[in-house]
Amino acid sequence: MKEIRLHGRGGQGTVKASELIVRAAVRGGRWANAIPYFGFERSGAPVSAFVRISDEMIWPKTQVYRPDCLVVMDASVRSAVPLFEGVKEGSMLIINSDSEELQKIELPDGVQTVGFVDATQIAHEELGRPIPNTVMLGAFARVSGWVAVDDLRECVIEVFGAENGRAVSRGYEEVSIVNG
Amino acid sequence: MNRIKVVNGNEAAALAVKMSSPDVIAAYPITPQSQLVEYLGQYVADDELDASMSEVESEHSAMSILQGASLAGGRTFTATSSQGLALMYEPYFRTPTLRLPVVMAIVNREMISPQTVWGGPQDSLTLRDAGWIQIYVESNQEIFDAIVQAFRIAEDEDILLPVNVCYDGFYLSHLTEPIELPPADDVAEFLPPYEPDHILLDPDDVMSVDPLTPGHLLMEYRRRHMEAQQRALQVIPQVDEEYAGLTGRSWGGLTYSYRMQDAEVALVTLGSMTGAARVAVDNLRDEGRKVGLLKIRVLRPFPATEVLCALQDKRAYAVIDRNVSFGWGSGILHTEVRAALSGKNIPSLNYIGGLGGEDLTVQMLQDAINELVQLDCEAVDAPCRWLHNPQRSGDR
Numbered sequence: 001m002k003e004i005r006l007h008g009r010g011g012q013g014t015v016k017a018s019e020l021i022v023r024a025a026v027r028g029g030r031w032a033n034a035i036p037y038f039g040f041e042r043s044g045a046p047v048s049a050f051v052r053i054s055d056e057m058i059w060p061k062t063q064v065y066r067p068d069c070l071v072v073m074d075a076s077v078r079s080a081v082p083l084f085e086g087v088k089e090g091s092m093l094i095i096n097s098d099s100e101e102l103q104k105i106e107l108p109d110g111v112q113t114v115g116f117v118d119a120t121q122i123a124h125e126e127l128g129r130p131i132p133n134t135v136m137l138g139a140f141a142r143v144s145g146w147v148a149v150d151d152l153r154e155c156v157i158e159v160f161g162a163e164n165g166r167a168v169s170r171g172y173e174e175v176s177i178v179n180g
Numbered sequence: 181m182n183r184i185k186v187v188n189g190n191e192a193a194a195l196a197v198k199m200s201s202p203d204v205i206a207a208y209p210i211t212p213q214s215q216l217v218e219y220l221g222q223y224v225a226d227d228e229l230d231a232s233m234s235e236v237e238s239e240h241s242a243m244s245i246l247q248g249a250s251l252a253g254g255r256t257f258t259a260t261s262s263q264g265l266a267l268m269y270e271p272y273f274r275t276p277t278l279r280l281p282v283v284m285a286i287v288n289r290e291m292i293s294p295q296t297v298w299g300g301p302q303d304s305l306t307l308r309d310a311g312w313i314q315i316y317v318e319s320n321q322e323i324f325d326a327i328v329q330a331f332r333i334a335e336d337e338d339i340l341l342p343v344n345v346c347y348d349g350f351y352l353s354h355l356t357e358p359i360e361l362p363p364a365d366d367v368a369e370f371l372p373p374y375e376p377d378h379i380l381l382d383p384d385d386v387m388s389v390d391p392l393t394p395g396h397l398l399m400e401y402r403r404r405h406m407e408a409q410q411r412a413l414q415v416i417p418q419v420d421e422e423y424a425g426l427t428g429r430s431w432g433g434l435t436y437s438y439r440m441q442d443a444e445v446a447l448v449t450l451g452s453m454t455g456a457a458r459v460a461v462d463n464l465r466d467e468g469r470k471v472g473l474l475k476i477r478v479l480r481p482f483p484a485t486e487v488l489c490a491l492q493d494k495r496a497y498a499v500i501d502r503n504v505s506f507g508w509g510s511g512i513l514h515t516e517v518r519a520a521l522s523g524k525n526i527p528s529l530n531y532i533g534g535l536g537g538e539d540l541t542v543q544m545l546q547d548a549i550n551e552l553v554q555l556d557c558e559a560v561d562a563p564c565r566w567l568h569n570p571q572r573s574g575d576r
Binding site: 018019022023026031032033034035036038058059060061062063065081082085086 | 184186188298299318319348350351352354355356357358452454455456458459537539540541542571573
């Protein structure tokens with residue numbers, strides 16, 4: 001079983017992204033579940049969500065404390081929440097960031113693979129709005145390999161339409177991967 | 181052909197209601213139930229569900245509308261949470277005492293004060309003695325299955341009682357996971373139209389319902405109502421079995437036993453915490469500990485015989501309560517289970533945790549079982565223990 005924790009800010013589509021990972025995993029014949037962290041619903045406030053993916057049915061309906069993967073919609077959220085808390089040894093970080101900002105982030109030893117992409121910029125270009133979630137989903141599919149990008153794109157198009165499908169593709173193609 | 185759909189708990193509930201074809205729905209939205217009302221409103225607007233949907237000004241009105249609709253022979257549904265249920269209390273008690281087979285989802289939410297909108301079944305558990313049947317479920321699939329079953333149980337001519345399907349706010353209402361939907365024809369066959377054989381409300385032939393009733397007659401109503409509750413102990417497992425024949429899924433009827441056969445100690449759970457408890461039991465079994473799990477699925481009527489049979493040969497048991505029983509110094513489920521085991525001198529622990537939306541993790545439940553394994557008999561009268569989440573960090 002793989003456990004994922006997503007971080008972002010209210011309005012960036014973090015919770016919706018967690019649901020779309022579940023849809024894509026199920027479309028690919030796997031089992032998955034997702035819950036949001038139940039906080040205060042405010043635009044711009046830190047938001048997180050938890051996803052589990054497995055080949056077998058998943059019974060626990062709990063939060064994720066030892067993630068195999070972090071998906072970060074907004075690098076600035078690290079000043080507000082303990083972003084890397086509990087990350088497993090050999091885990092991966094997929095973050096909405098350019099290389100300059102990434103340099104400023106102190107990565108814990110547990111993080112082995114980093115995927116970064118300027119998802120806000122791509123979202124501006126594809127959607128005309130700075131909502132990075134579908135770009136980040138494309139990056140997630142590429143870096144993790146836990147869902148097929150075609151399954152993910154189909155699910156995103158069903159929910160958000162064709163423009164967001166292109167956002168997924170660009171996230172998938174344009175993410176830079178660094179192995180630590 | 182069955183099909184898989186990815187839904188949250190509120191959508192699972194709404195799909196079950198749609199397939200059950202109610203005649204009348206009346207509801208007032210409240211967190212965390214709101215999406216359920218939105219889904220149902222959408223189905224009616226899109227002509228996918230042929231029901232009269234009333235958006236009312238309060239939960240009190242919602243239940244009152246359903247009383248009239250049910251008295252007129254309609255199949256009825258509503259849903260609420262927490263403070264909405266509290267506002268509904270007067271017609272809530274009147275619905276089962278009028279013997280009306282209303283089905284209501286309670287999306288469990290902690291009671292105020294302090295101010296909260298998060299999960300916890302304090303709302304419905306506090307009303308356990310108001311005469312409704314109460315079913316507590318552990319997954320989105322079970323939400324769907326239990327709501328379809330609830331209409332069958334409620335409308336059974338030997339029962340005629342309203343049923344609550346209770347599911348944890350957020351941990352299920354906002355959990356996204358796949359469920360399997362049975363074909364609509366199968367559900368229609370399992371759940372034929374409601375055709376009461378008693379006298380119905382009729383505008384052309386007016387009558388007075390529920391006139392002032394002297395105590396000796398009221399006692400007769402109470403006696404029959406209590407007997408109907410006891411009959412439900414037979415009907416609920418039969419309905420679950422028949423549903424299993426249709427879908428391949430049984431939820432155990434009144435209780436669900438997991439790895440209990442040779443277990444020396446047992447954990448007793450209610451609701452969505454059961455999923456984490458299954459994994460906690462698996463992990464400890466892997467370490468060679470003989471532990472099992474008993475899920476209480478139906479709280480009213482209380483399955484005293486099943487609980488006694490499941491626990492009487494155990495060395496000790498622990499009950500996890502996501503609620504409190506003020507004045508008992510413990511949780512509600514623990515007092516219920518101990519009552520069923522009166523006369524048996526089996527040591528037990530009571531844990532209270534997960535209130536107000538706090539998590540109940542695999543690790544917490546594993547720690548509880550480990551404590552239980554080391555328990556000596558003197559702990560029987562120990563006060564409850566409070567479960568805190570060691571992995572909790574600040575708000576994310």
